[in-house]
Amino acid sequence: MSTLALARSLFALTAGTHFLFVALTLGLATIVAIVQTRAVFGGGDAHLRMVRFWGQLYVINYAVGIVTGLLMEFQFGLAWPGLADRAPGVFGAPLALETLVAFFVEATFLGLWIFGWDRLNRHAHLALIWIVTLTAYASAYFVLVANGFLNHPVGYVRIGGALRVDSTAALFTNPAALLPLAHVVSGAFLTAGFFMAGVSAWHLLRGHEPDLYRRSLRIGLSAAALAVLPTAAFGGVQFPYAHNDGGVRPLTGLSANLMMAAWAWMAVVALVALVKLPFRAWLLRGRIFLRVLPATLPLPYVAMLAGWIYRETGRQPWMIYGVLRTEDAVRPIGHGAMLAASTGVTVLFAALVLVNVTLLRRYARLGPDGAALGHAELPARPEPVPSF
Template identity: 45%
Template sequence: MSVLDLSRLQFALTASFHFLFVVLTLGLAPIVAFFQTRWAVTGKEVHERLTRFWGQLYIVNYAMGIVVGLAMEFQFGLHWSGLMTFAGEVFGAPLATETLVAFFLESTFLGMWIFGWRRLNRWVHTTLIWLVVLTAYLSAFWVMVANGFLQDPVGHVVEDGVARIDDFGALLTNPQAVGALLHIVPVCLLTGSVVMVGICSWHFLRGTPDVDFFRRSLRVAVVVGAVAATFAIAFGFEQFGYLTEGKELALGGSAAERADFQAEMEALHGPGDWLPPTWISFAWPLMEISGTMYGLVFYGLLFFLIKNAFDRTRPAWLRRFWQRFYVWTVPWPFVVVACGWLIREVGRQPWVVYGELTTAEAVSGHEAGTVLTSLVLFGLLFATLAALDWWLIARLARRGPHDLVLGSDGIGREEPELVLMGRD
């Protein structure tokens, strides 16, 4: 493999791993904030336990995502110095803002929320988790602004071979950025809901004594998932239109149609324009089918919950069949998210900044052996972090709402003196 191929593969590995962490983090954060708000309003212990149980899963995933995110930022300078030279002043501006939002504001608020448990007034503490949610989604917005520039480079001028911001408003309102954000927000909420439903179903299969706890969790997850599936599907079709803009022939047309399309694009931008490889054609149908499936599943679940589908009077074999189905489909939304990333990023090749800078021009001048070494090392690191993340989440999820780490002394025990100090 060439230096370009190895560099692309390494960044693809980094970006996809990071995004899989992010999508679950963004999906769980608003749900945790909702549970804590109910606790602050009602003062009921069950809502506190719901907040702590799902909150500790969120924290584990957040921490792992930060590590991979740092590696991804590092790679812009390591393997794509040409991109930074040409578009660093435009592409780097939203990423720098995202760093300030994510690593300074979001992490600060999250740290105060974690260590302020029972030490802060409950309304101040609840405000902190909502600030975490707000800054998390602000971070997502700035990342999509940066990525939207790569898809459709607007709001800039090129002077002496360097891109500079000319219209900041156009950069912020880029349809490629706004459309992607509108799609990815419900996708994240849908992913978080799928994970929650899977965990609840696992406990029901095991005959959990905490039936009320997981029924409450299930109801919230199903409502959020049903609404999120609706918007994810709607904005997904809209986003596909943004990305293709009449290029559907490139994904499934005949050889003659693809050749005509290629000639048209070369006339606009020069040789080697946007033409997705044949192997990526599976991604869109898979996303379309999966979105429809989850829409049906969550609306079906919503109907069954209204009809008390998990009541013991229902046939046991039917309940257990669907519970197993929900458990085994937990990884599926992550596969679908990866397909969306493939359509958005691979389909843009060979451009890194569409129509202005190719990946061959953007790659750094390293030796192939150097890039291969970093690819192997980073790949092992990411695989280890992913395995550790899922092992920790699975361990905490299996434990259930007992011996909770969040809000305790660190090993699952409550702190009586802090409990007394924290009561209003």
């Protein structure tokens, strides 16, 4: 592979893998916040246990996702200095805002939420998870502003050899950013919904806590059913801003077909769920349906990766469409150095994905009683006083 091909592969690996973490984080954070709201305002112990259980899985996914995000930022500086040199404001400013929001505001309030159990007023603790959720959406928005500029550059002026912001409003209201944001939000609900439904169905098939997992199953299926049509709709309206140039047409065509096939299967499952949801007994009686749900869990990830490949490869050979070619943005370093960097990051990403899947699987199987989130450590028992 050439140095350019290695750099493109590194970007595909880091950005694509990080996006998989983001989708579950966004959707699961929102659902956890909704369930905690129900727990605070009239919910019982079951809702609180659900918050601890699903919140534990959310924190695991978020923590590993942060590391993948750091590596993605690293590869920008390592392999693509042309972006920083040619578009420091229009591309770098949204990413700087994302860093401030994600790594300072969001992480700070998430830490308060994690360690604030039984230490903060319940309403204050609830406010923390909603702040975390809103800042997560803000973080996604800033990233999509930067990515939207790559696909549909607006709001800039060329001064010398660099691109400068000419219209902040145009940059931050770019349709190539706002439409994908709506698509990502609905896709995040779809991902989190099928994640909850798949895990809940696995426990229900084994007879574990039917009341709790029935509630979780209904929440997950409701989220998936509500999100499946908006996800397709917001994806479809983006086609005018997508590109399908030259030699990448077979790849983009394959990606589009795979994305739509995965969505079609999820739509069928969501339709069956809509029919079954009003009937509590019927929802749990169909064991075939419960077996289908864990198998459906990976499909939102398949659709997301296929859609991301379609969006990102379609504009090649441009890094900034019509403005900066990909070959002009890559760092002119030796092939061996780029190969070593790509290999090292690939191994690290594979390890992170393995860690995330292992931890999610372990704590998902353990259930609410295995969640460490919100369980304060018992004080040490005092040593007995010797008697004389």
